[in-house]
Amino acid sequence: MNLSELLKFDRIIIQGHDNPDPDAIASGFGLYSFFQANQKEVHLVYGGRDRIQKSNNKLMIAALQIPVEFYEDYKNENAPLGKNDLLITVDCQYGESNVTHIDTENFVIIDHHQISPALSYDPSRMNIRPELGSCSTHVWNLLKECGYSVEGNLRLSTALYYGLSTDTNDFAELSYPLDKDMKDDLEFDKMLLVQLNNSKISLEELEIAGVALIKYVYNADYRYALIHAKPCDPNVLGYIIDLVLQVDVIDTCVVFNTKEDGFKFSVRSCIKDVRANELAAYIAEGIGGGGGHAEKAGGFISRSKYEEKHEAMDIDTYMAVRMNSYFASGEIIHCGEYEMDMTDMKLYQKKSIIVGYVDPLEVVEKDSEIQIRTLEGDVSMKATDDFYIMIGVLGEVYPIKKARFANDYEKVGDTYSVHAEYLPSLRCKTTGESIPDLTKYAKSCRACSKSQIMAKENDHILKIYTMWDQQNYYLGMPGDAVACKANDPKDIYIIRGDVFRMTYEEVQ
Template sequence: MNGQIKLKLGTLLNDSSIVIQCHDTPDADAIASGFALYDYFSSLGKSVRLIYSGKNTIDKPNLLLMISALNIPIEQAEHAHVDGLLITVDCQFGAGNVSRLREDAENVVIIDHHRQEIFDIPRCEVHPKLGSCATLVWAMLREESTYSIPQDVQTALYYGLFTDTNSLAEIGHPSDKDMLESLAPDLSLINRMKNANITLADMETAGLALLRTSHNAVFNYSVTAVKPCDPNILGFVSDLAIQVDAVSSCVVFNIINQGIKFSVRSCVQDVMANEMAAFIAADVGSGGGHVSKAGGFIAESALRLQEPTLSAEAFLLKRVHQYFTDFDIINSRSHNIDTAAMSKYQKKPVTLGYLPSLALAESGSEIRVRTLEGDLDILASDNVYIMIGIQGEVYPIERSVFEASYDTTDAAITLIAEYIPRVYLSASEQNFEILERAAGCVAQSHVSVLATPTEKPTKVFTKWHDAGYFAGQPGDYLVLKESDPSDVYLVRSDIFNQLYEAC
């Protein structure tokens, strides 16, 4: 997570006794995250317990296999006495899905990947954009140079992410992908746990769910409610629904602790599942994944603030319908944008990053750049340069356009990013942060663009990426280069104000 971890595990060593608590009725991600922390603190000689509470005992076959095969020392402790440090993992102390084992919160730590709902505990590490809590714990462990993650813990972390992202189909955050590629799990055990995941009762749940589907014939989407079940059943049902000839995109959901879990599928170019998931969860949760498969979570508390009277199904139907009716769609190769209504801007002297694609790979080789928005594949050539924006956005630019628009500089690159992009080279199996090879550049003062803030959510199919699109929200800027009207793109409002000024 590129230095975004604020709470260092090494600062939690003052207590000799540590209790790690998963949420009630823990899933694989909670167990894996707790197990990894248990192993870390135990390796340093601490007295550690890994526990969960609640009336339900762990009984799912895949979880029992996971606990047994990896020797995970988790115990059910309804009325545990907690001395020393209490760490709640994959949950937040004081929230409704975790039993409260002590009255005071003085010596409590929160490590979670869900939307933050507890704000009065200072020692917390919460990253709701991650696909799993296992990813967060892995990132925290990487910060501890004296600890090497053993294979049983690697296997647990892998399976935690696997189950929380519908068999890895709904991974969206680059740190999730980084963890996957760094781990060396016991794949034979992973396969055994995969094959122990769905029960006969789950199959019946999936079958009944398909009978409770709302279908929109105009936009060819469906929304399906599933009764409470293992979240992985959502992916199973959505994979079936997307194969229906009258369905080109679908949303499948169920109610779980503290919110709504949902899965999204798409098989058409103008609906990217990851972007649709983010739209559905905007302001009430988090969503992301792949272009064709994605998912997300909506926090019940946030939903009630937004829509106090709507049911979960009514809310999802409303959001999905808004998604299809609210967007403007612009194709850079065939647009009819009214440039007379746009204002003229020039770039500010902000130091951006750049590098020629041939500085990374031979001509014709594929370069994969991992960013917060997803993986970007670029074919190396003498005519392609790679730009790095101030918030870690990455985009290709023609060499001739770069040379006519930017001057190189030795000044430090301005970068304020949650995730620093990484380069992956399949030919050499190398990967590294892009800033290790990048140099600085500043826009020439004569370069100008036409821009206007958008009034509606907007999708733009750019000249560089016409197989997909870039999406923006109202207030983001639609930008068109005066020198090349086919070069149309979107810039987030906060980034635009940092990069451009009126002229």
């Protein structure tokens, strides 16, 4: 479903979740602006016990002149929805308990939360991207896709920027590439952001933070702290946890609280053996989502999915069990000191499949500082004349020296296309130019060397400090492959499970 398809309706009501936060307000405002520019009668509404109270939300609405209406007021002055009218729920899902019910036959959902298993709508009604950090990012992208630019619209772009900021704890828990793209691209009113950031906490929330700090649970074996805070704005979790992590005996910390539709949590780590983003993903595995950076991350667990899977367990027990299993099941390997036991490994070789390569000098000037963005993260490098950027079958990107390329690959064709959730993009830091899809510059090649490795399927959490990087480990999860050079049991590394299965074959 794209936004242009929705222009066939006469009147459009956009509804955020009850007691809306800046992300619901901003993403609703984005849709509102689009339909208004297309001469539609459009209303932006929200329900809940009361009108918006939080001072930063009130300030946002007033300063950016966002025409949002309390549903009770709207209802008294407008006719109910008819068969030519449309309801869009944004940053929430029609039928869920956190959104006031409005009776209608025509509705669509634009959201970034986990799809509620309790709702079974036709897929054409839903445009849900749970991988995104904010619904603002989703709407920004939808607007772009149908040619509606937010450039030069400072009110709207500031709103979207603030929506992403509040949903990712001031960007600290930001991880998805499209979220980063929006953050990099949007202009915003800097003074207003300063003001908004100074009116985030209420006195009540100050007290919630105080109580949470007293009620920590400490695990001395694994040096982590776990804190269950009372319901509060997610950024309050950020303040609590940043303070807790400063304690000398605490290396890792998780702070969480209960919301109507699930559990919100923040994760911090200050040791190199634990990455907060990975721990966040582990905590929410199968029942939500988590991500961010190595030191700071966050996530969300959907209530309905949690109840489906762990009905008998209360959330405090779940968190402790999950933390303990993360620490207990993890194995850390320092290459160089460790020799791989190859008895249960098999010999594999690279399949001769087609992959892509880009000469960076066909994209930017020599010696430019470039940043390549993929699903796996950002990589920065200098565009020199001695390497190619390889693009794998799943859109993964890595540099290769031209000399080695000449030895291991043969050139095949002048184009290369790949199907990936996010296509690798390139930003030139020297000129500020950005290229949304790097594969447009890619040519195709095929591996011709038959270099062989020993590999097996990994069945636990495995962290490997490789020979060439002693500071950052490579993470292996169950289903990934753990491999080493056939002639060197000390050179151990991880290959992502899906990449391994597509690119390697067993030597018979």
